[in-house]
Amino acid sequence: MWRDPYARRDYNPPAMNLEQARSNMVEQQIRTWEVLDQDVLDLLYLVPREEFVPPAHRALAFSDLEIPLGQGERMWQPKLEARVLQELNIRKTDRVLEVGTGSGYLTALLAHRAAQVHSVEINPALAGFGRSNLERHSSDNVTLEIGDAARGWARSAPYDVIVVTGSTPALPDAFLEQLSPGGRLFAVVGEAPAMEARLVTCVAPGEHRSTDLFETVIRPLVNAERPSRFKF
DSSP states (O other): OOOGGGGGTTOOOOOHHHHHHHHHIIIIIIITTTOOOHHHHHHHHOOOGGGGGGGGGGGGSSSSOEEEEEETEEEOHHHHHHHHHHHOOOTTTOEEEEEEOTSSSSHHHHHHHEEEEEEEEOHHHHHHHHHHHHHHTTOEEEEESOOOBBTTTGGGGOOOEEOOSSSSSSSSHHHHHEEEEEEEEEEEEEEEEEEEEEEEEEETTEEEEOOOOOOOOBBBTTTTTOOOOOOO
């Protein structure tokens, strides 16, 4: 008679083949989402995503979904992380502002490509989790701070790249003012169910060009700027 092996108390399911799961993520999720920059794809093999995921969700590290980080916060989908890296075209001389450290995984990816990353997290518990993950991976060109950068972070401005990891109903002018000439900014702008992933380039002092890349919905920043409401 057939018996379900999962019903046995002493049964241990086979360990996840990490490298196969990582390869499947790259080939089936990320390449198919127009991420073809080989340097970006190589980086996804270099930085172990599973080591930045909360232990309870490690089996989901390579899944095409957002991963809970606690207190309502979530880790981006892998394809979004990779697409943002590709669109920003980060150079080894770039100074980066990351608004929202989260697990530290995107921070680590940015650090591999940039000269310096300034990452600001408003949630102290989440900042501690991100810091511990980054310390294990020797990201020595990362400065982590606790604070509210929903309207920019003037302390270390200007920046060559700004990445806003939570959505914002309106894009604050401060972000644009803190971009260096030639700098690039990624932000998800709008309110659910209609948000646009937007790339903004500073083409000259005070002059910016915006491109809407795709539609998505992500959790808003704490204290995100909202559009002004006219009263009659």
